[in-house]
Amino acid sequence: MADINIRIPKRNLKVLRRARLLDLLHNNIHRKLSFICAPAGYGKTTLLVDFAEDVDAEIFWYRILEQDTSLAAFYESLVQAFQVKIPSFGSNQEGLSQTGDHTPRSLAI
Secondary structure (H helix, E strand, O other), rough: OOHHOOOOOOOOOOOOOHHHHHHHHHOOOOOOOOOOOOOOOHHHHHHHHHHHHHHHOOOOOOOOOOOOOOOHHHHHHHHHHHHHHOOOOOOOHHHHHOOOOOOOHHOOO
């Protein structure tokens, strides 16, 4: 896996901090999932980099890749990203790609 896909990018200091959107993220940090959607170039990555710098929490970064077109490929890439900080993460899933069981339920379990 390319290192650039699992490391938090460096912030461009010339870009404006989006205080209102950061406040929205902070106010909803208790939620299990937040979905950020906008066209390319609208500052999604910059917003998340700023948020990651603000929070006092362990941050796991993964940029979805073009080859993550199947749920199994996405899952395996995501596990590799977690293994950067927790090497044993997903170790019980060895051989998952050989089993062919790539349903959302089986991957979540």
